[in-house]
Amino acid sequence: MSRRGGLPPGSRATLRNTYGFAVRPYETMRDMRARYGDPFFATALNGELVLTAEPELIRELFAVRDPDLFAVFATGATTPLLGSHSLLTMFGEPHRRERKLLMPSFHGERMRAYGTVIVEAARRAFGGLRPDEPFVAIERTTEISLEAIVRAVFGVEEVERVAEWQRAIRATLEAAKPMFLFSKMTQRAPFGLGPWAAYLRASSEADRLLFEQIERTRGRTAGREDILSLMIDARYEDGGAMTDEHIRDELRTLLIAGHETTAITLAWALYAVHRHPEVKATLLAELDALGPEPAPDEMARLPYLQAVIDETLRRYPVVDTVFRVLRKPWSFGGYELQPGITIGAMILLVHRRQDLYPDPDAFRPDRFLEGKPRPHEYLPFGGGHRRCIGAAFSHYESCLALATVLRERELELCDPGEVAVSRRNVTLGPKGGVRMRMVGSRSS
Numbered sequence: 520m521s522r523r524g525g526l527p528p529g530s531r532a533t534l535r536n537t538y539g540f541a542v543r544p545y546e547t548m549r550d551m552r553a554r555y556g557d558p559f560f561a562t563a564l565n566g567e568l569v570l571t572a573e574p575e576l577i578r579e580l581f582a583v584r585d586p587d588l589f590a591v592f593a594t595g596a597t598t599p600l601l602g603s604h605s606l607l608t609m610f611g612e613p614h615r616r617e618r619k620l621l622m623p624s625f626h627g628e629r630m631r632a633y634g635t636v637i638v639e640a641a642r643r644a645f646g647g648l649r650p651d652e653p654f655v656a657i658e659r660t661t662e663i664s665l666e667a668i669v670r671a672v673f674g675v676e677e678v679e680r681v682a683e684w685q686r687a688i689r690a691t692l693e694a695a696k697p698m699f700l701f702s703k704m705t706q707r708a709p710f711g712l713g714p715w716a717a718y719l720r721a722s723s724e725a726d727r728l729l730f731e732q733i734e735r736t737r738g739r740t741a742g743r744e745d746i747l748s749l750m751i752d753a754r755y756e757d758g759g760a761m762t763d764e765h766i767r768d769e770l771r772t773l774l775i776a777g778h779e780t781t782a783i784t785l786a787w788a789l790y791a792v793h794r795h796p797e798v799k800a801t802l803l804a805e806l807d808a809l810g811p812e813p814a815p816d817e818m819a820r821l822p823y824l825q826a827v828i829d830e831t832l833r834r835y836p837v838v839d840t841v842f843r844v845l846r847k848p849w850s851f852g853g854y855e856l857q858p859g860i861t862i863g864a865m866i867l868l869v870h871r872r873q874d875l876y877p878d879p880d881a882f883r884p885d886r887f888l889e890g891k892p893r894p895h896e897y898l899p900f901g902g903g904h905r906r907c908i909g910a911a912f913s914h915y916e917s918c919l920a921l922a923t924v925l926r927e928r929e930l931e932l933c934d935p936g937e938v939a940v941s942r943r944n945v946t947l948g949p950k951g952g953v954r955m956r957m958v959g960s961r962s963s
Contacts, residue, residue: 527569527854529560537563541942544839545867548572552868558852565592568861569851570840572868574875576852578895580843580864581903586611588849592842592861600699600775602768606908607776616755618908621769624749625908630915632744633671634815637916640666641923648957653933657952660785663920664778665689671912672773673732674745684728688774691725694718695775695944725774729767746773773909780837781913781920783948787835788828788921790953791882793932798884799925802827806926818922819915826884828917832899834882837946839867841901866898929958 530536530551539547540563548570551559558571571577583589590610591597598608606617623629644662648654662685669675669684694717699705708716732747740748750766761769792799805823818824840863849856856862871879875896876886891897900907907913924930933954941950 525854526560526567526856526860527558527852528555529569530555531562533562533564536561537565540839544942544947545871545940548839548865548868552865558854558862566844566861567859568842568863569854569856570863570865571852572865572872573852574869574872574893574895577864577869577898577902578893579851580862581895583843583903586615586904588845588847589843590846592844600695601772602764604762604765604768605772606769607772615904618904620753620755620761621750621908624746624753625912629744629749630819630911631816633667633912633915634819634919636670637663637667637919638815638923640670641920642927645924645928645957648928650957650959652957654955654957655952656789656955657782657786657948660789660920661778661782663785664782664916667781667916668774668778670745672746672777673729673770674736674743674747675732687721687725687728688778690721691718692775692779694721725771726767729770730763733763733766776907777909777913779943779946779948781916783837783943783946784828784831784835784913784917785920786949786953788831788917789924789930789955790932790938790949791831791834792827792921792925793930793955794935795882798827798882803925806922815919819918821918821922822888823884824918824922825914826887828914828921829887829897830882830884831917833870833876833887833897834880835940835947835949836866836870836899837948838899838901839947840865841898841905843905864898864902869896869898872896927960929961931956931958 536547540561551561552570552572557573558569558576561568561570571580591608598605601608604617606614606621609617640663643666644659665685665688666681669681669688673684675681675684694714696705696714696718699715699718706715707713708719733751736743736745736747737751740752747766747770750761750769754760792802802823805821806818809817809821842861842863844861845856845858847858851862870876873879875892894902900910900913933956938953939950940947
């Protein structure tokens with residue numbers, strides 16, 4: 520491809536583009552790509568964007584090994600929420616160093632230690648429902664993800680303290696408004712008033728609990744498997760340890776970035792399984808064949824169960840785009856892009872490419888049994904050296920929680936119609952949270 524200067528064709532209607540990406544991301548990206556080609560250019564409140572849904576360009580983006588080529592998108596808005604020591608706000612050598620330190624804590628083999636916690640959380644979240652009782656799926660799946668984080672990540676076990684943590688976390692998350700992530704200007708608290716002031720008050724209580732738990736755990740990590748204990752024991756290449764503030768920032772990141780993604784995936788999975796009777800029948804047959812008391816790992820390894828979660832993440836990705844901000848000039852898609860330009864891989868469009876996923880709007884888990892897509896064709900957790908560090912944990916939790924609920928509870932959708940996708944903050948979720956009804960208990 521010949522090199523061209525400047526930027527690809529696109530739109531400089533900043534407010535209209537920002538509104539479209541926020542409210543109707545799939546339709547906006549689809550229509551702009553059809554009009555301008557791929558890649559295309561768009562301005563938004565967070566900067567100048569060059570967007571693509573071409574797998575080969577995405578492969579090129581993910582294959583970059585120069586740690587100094589890219590910075591992090593919208594750090595001015597995200598750093599006050601996640602902290603300056605968060606893996607999500609770091610780039611370059613500090614990011615490489617941090618990721619190397621934390622990666623062992625999220626290795627797939629370690630997931631086994633959290634299996635029982637996830638199963639118990641799923642049973643607790645759905646166990647109190649009465650026959651014919653309606654509920655909102657995402658409220659129940661959020662209970663699962665919050666308990667899993669509090670117990671498996673933070674290492675809190677006492678029932679009363681788990682409940683205290685859940686209250687503080689819910690208050691913090693409810694106070695974290697979507698607008699905080701789209702503009703630094705919204706992070707103001709004149710005279711201690713307004714949404715940002717409310718968030719600071721809620722997050723300070725969560726921080727108090729975090730620092731208290733770090734203090735309780737430090738010096739007593741022997742034999743513990745929670746991720747906080749592993750962070751306390753971890754050492755950098757020079758032998759140094761993480762400070763309390765550093766650990767706090769990483770735990771806050773896991774909380775904000777981790778709990779909602781899994782809760783949304785689980786809510787979508789419950790919706791999809793109950794909307795497609797043939798999928799539900801196949802999945803229940805696989806689950807019931809395990810017998811009455813299977814080990815968590817037995818359930819998590821089931822191929823069709825994994826395919827259901829994979830297809831859920833394809834059809835209903837939690838994040839619409841993964842971004843990289845250029846720090847140096849770079850040739851991309853035939854264009855010579857300059858520092859400050861943000862390159863985005865449009866997950867929503869890639870996951871609905873007809874050439875990659877025939878009949879892309881259909882929910883068909885079998886496609887993941889027929890063959891695994893390549894990393895630049897399937898990117899629910901991003902890709903390259905910035906791929907989500909908690910991907911294995913989230914996938915494992917989603918499989919176990921879905922399996923536990925379906926094995927033990929008979930549920931149905933209150934409305935069998937299609938559920939729309941809506942913006943929650945940086946994430947996308949089911950509009951209305953998926954309204955369901957408890958039918959009764961079942962035994963495998």
